[in-house]
Amino acid sequence: MDATLIESAQRGDRQAFSALLERHYDFVHAVAWRWSGNLADAEDIAQDVCVKLGQAIRSFRGTSRFRTWLYTLTLNAARDHQRKVSRERRNAGSFAADPAFAAVDAANDNTEQAEALWAAVRCLPEKQCDAVLLVYAEGLNHAAAADVMGCSEATVSWHVHEARKRLKILLGRETV
Numbered sequence: 001m002d003a004t005l006i007e008s009a010q011r012g013d014r015q016a017f018s019a020l021l022e023r024h025y026d027f028v029h030a031v032a033w034r035w036s037g038n039l040a041d042a043e044d045i046a047q048d049v050c051v052k053l054g055q056a057i058r059s060f061r062g063t064s065r066f067r068t069w070l071y072t073l074t075l076n077a078a079r080d081h082q083r084k085v086s087r088e089r090r091n092a093g094s095f096a097a098d099p100a101f102a103a104v105d106a107a108n109d110n111t112e113q114a115e116a117l118w119a120a121v122r123c124l125p126e127k128q129c130d131a132v133l134l135v136y137a138e139g140l141n142h143a144a145a146a147d148v149m150g151c152s153e154a155t156v157s158w159h160v161h162e163a164r165k166r167l168k169i170l171l172g173r174e175t176v
Contacts, residue, residue: 002066009057017057021050027067028074034137035078037122041085048077064147071138071148075130120170124163131159 005023008016028049033042052073060069121132127149134145135156142160146153 003062006057006060006062006066010060017054020057021053024067024070025050028070031071031074031138032078034118034133035075035122036081037118041081045074045077045081048081049074052077068144068147071134072150075148079126116171117167120167121163123170124166128159128163128166131156132163135160 002020002023005016005020009020025046029042029046032045032049033039036042036045049070053070056073060066118137121129123129124132130149131145134140134148135142138145140148142153142156145156149156
């Protein structure tokens, strides 16, 4: 079904493009939310992906699965959004007020612990954050995560390993 919609959308069929968007919008929004951790940002990212998809659909060649390609498009939009937000914060001088960089002080409640963990994950270096989110939040195996990230499976494993070490420090479970 996707293949037919993609081919039609690539030829300029607006109804096919609309159907393709409708079919994958929830997926894009969910990925954007997991990467940003903020509903408003996730909506902005998802909208950016919709615009970028309209511009990029003709470049989809089918060398990977559409969903893998869409992951990549969404991750790039999320990164762009995060860079934009960081730039705006830096320019406004409010970097210190960013809750993502505040000390993690989670109570015993599992929801708070989970929120603290994902906030800490979003503080990791970009590649480590991507690897952890793809493997643990998206449920991809290391090979699938490697396809999305455009690297080897071993590189994904290394990023996950390094992320675990940093998270222990960020969450105060180990000293430097």
